[in-house]
Amino acid sequence: MNTVLKVFLSMSLSGSLLILALFAAGRLWKDKFSRQWQYYIWLAALLRLLLPLGPETSLMGKTYQAIDRAITQSSPLPVWPNTPELSSVSGNQSPQISQSSPTVESVPQNADNPAETSSAGHSFRDIAPPLVSRLWLVWLIGALILLIRKITIYQSFIQYIAAGSSPVSNTKLLDRLSLIAEQIGVKGPVELCVNPLISSPLLTGFFRPCIVLPSLEIPERDFQYIILHELTHYKRRDMFYKWLVQAAVCLHWFNPFVHLMSREITKACEFSCDEAVLVKMGRDKAQEYGKTLLDAMASVGKYKEFLGSVTLAENKQLLKERLGAIMKFKMTSKKLKTLTSLLTLCIVLSASFIGIYPMKNSVDAMETLRTADISSLSLNIINASVNVLSAPKNEKIHAEFSEAIYKVDIFIDAQKDEWTVSVSSKANPKNETVTLYLPDISYDNVKLNVNTGYLDCGNFKSGNITGNFNMSYVLLTLPEGFAGSVDAAASGCFQLVSKDDFKNTSASIATSGECVISKPQSFKKNGNTYTYTEGSASNVIKITQSGSCMMGIHTSDTSDFLDFSDQWDFANLWKNGELKEDSQTEPQPKSNDSEQAEKYYQSGSLPLFQISFFHLDKEAQEKWMDRIYTDDQIAFWGAAVDFLDEDCGLVQRFAEKTYGDSNISYFSVLANRMSEKTLERYLDKSLKDGKWAFQSVLYNLLDRKDEFDEQEKKKEKEWAEALKAQYQAAGVTMIDEKNYYYQGQLVDIFLDQRTNQSFYTLNMNPAGTVNIKILRNANDKITGVSYMTKAEIEELFGDMED
């Protein structure tokens, strides 16, 4: 979203809150406080609406950021996990896992999950930019049209007034006017005109005031009050106030509260002007003044006066209120004055602290970027945690971060089209993350340098990505349709995800000694190098291990378990140097690793647990897997299985166990670490045992999905026929799978409910005449058929309505 629009919307919202507060409080002070004050207090709301200034820490700032994040990052299209069985299981797991499956719980934070970010990014990229840019335009055009309309109406009104006006040449009247002007302290000449076309006296002109009277045939006293009233308007610069209000109305035209406020201010303006006149005249003149107002109203209705000029009498309802107020008028006491000034302070402070969308916390690149350009980007991260999200094409690079902890510099070399973003930390980042928004354009060369940091990015659709990851945790996701190359040297932990399963890619991974690698089966091992070639091989991926490293190469299928949300303890990575020790020195003694594994298991830190788990020996690993299985922690299960050798003893043992328990979700995780031979063995087994879910998973992994579908169809048919036969035996005939007949009559409601409540057949045929249900015993054997009672039917449909 465009920052200007965001700031503006937040101004509108804050303003509205203030307007509402003033309206609510207005009832309290209506007759108590000075009208003058009631009029000017609206300036607080007005300035809140017009000035984009706010303190750094404001009441609403956080809220706006949260709203913003929710809007920017929530994905309109849910990302379904690979197998439906998994999603239902993960829903019951620890919070990190439910975050990874947006189908279960779509909280805004889940955008931190890399797997989702990239896909959310896709849909957002496709839909949002035209929508947002249009929104901006709609707002701007609306505001401009309104403003121009108001100005032209005002001008034509002024012309209309001027055309019919003739200057008053009666020096006596002019003299009286100048005496009053002097009396209330108006300097400079005041023009006096007569215009029979208007209905009530009014004042025009910003700097050269002109009072226009409908006629000169008015009593001397009325003349005095009218002039006094209009000159008071002039002296207080009410015209400017009114136009300020009009400006706010134009800019916030979509906000009904602003329109309400405008009406209220017009009212308050007259009230306070009356009050000011009476302060000058004294309390005893109230009645006479009221009478003048009435007389001025006598001929109302000739011309609809415009909002921009200040008239004496606006309308009858208002007049009534004004007369009431005039009669109640009393001088303000000193006590009340103190109270009002205190209240003013409160309101002004709250107006500024209610805040707006915080701009201070973000850095924008100063130059607007050319949208379609191909640019080079260099991202340097030192001791920092950075989450890269994509911004719409026409936006600038910008970053959101806590200033106390991070330092972010963005340089743009417009001539070379080179952008450099440097992120470093001033203090221990703890769990604070920098969110960096990069415009969604094509990039040419992308240099990623991460030094003991954390980086999660997945929005480079193209480009030559060069990575230098030193003892860092890096998750690089290549979106679908990625075209380009990756050349990375990594130590620490490096995870690469290809959303389109390395389509048209030639990949080579060179490892040396101390390396843990998890990779798809299709990657062929050749000494210390793993290679993979597919299609045109136009995308080149080259990864070199530059120190002790844990590597994960993932396809879209296996990336589901990657979840490095902000819960992971970033501080440990560099501050305590635990990862450094882990990887730079020889493997730690066992006891230490298992202690650490315990610690990370308890704190729910998946990646660190994974590292510790890897260092454990087989025996300890087995114990851990037993424990994870018992604790039902599927995410940890995934992390543990990730680095097991193919078909190793642990895989075999737990495969047997999970198969025996029919625990499909745990089994399917293990299946990723099985050879084709083992998979085929289990497929045969599951076919024999009739385990459908297992067959589905295994067929899928063996790329024999078609066979499964065929099998499934066959099975379904068989099953349907068996059921038909069963019904037939109970006296129910089924024709065309839709029409049921019982004792020669067509059935309307047909209900067959198994003892297992979750599975039942319900068929309805409005043409039918009888309602029946199948009776089953505890073993699901059909025992008979009975007619359904009215109560039963009601119960059935009552449930459905719920």
Next chain:
Amino acid sequence: MVQQISDAELEIMKIVWGNPSKVTLFPYIMDRLASRGKPCQKNTLIVLLSRLMNKGFLSAKKIGRRNEYTALVSETEYQTAQTKSFLNKIYEGSAKGLVSTLISGDLLTSDEYEELKRLLEEGKGKQ
């Protein structure tokens, strides 16, 4: 074209025309108005002066805090323009009608009559 001005404005113009010095100052007009028995407020005078400026009768030159007013239309010009419009309005442009009214209405003294006659003769000579 010379515009119409109100009586109050004409009063001011007369003071300006009658001022022997080239420029007229604000206090001078105030004093003269008072001595002519038509005193007015400061603001009133400012308004009237600004009207005269708008109508092109006066120009003002600001020197420091005071305004120096100069007439842009001379008294004769004004009289000619006014007479023309008077003639057009009442006598349909016929000066003869005007003169005959002046004579038959006993509006001329014998001295004025003689002078008019002389003016007419001179005018004839010129033609």
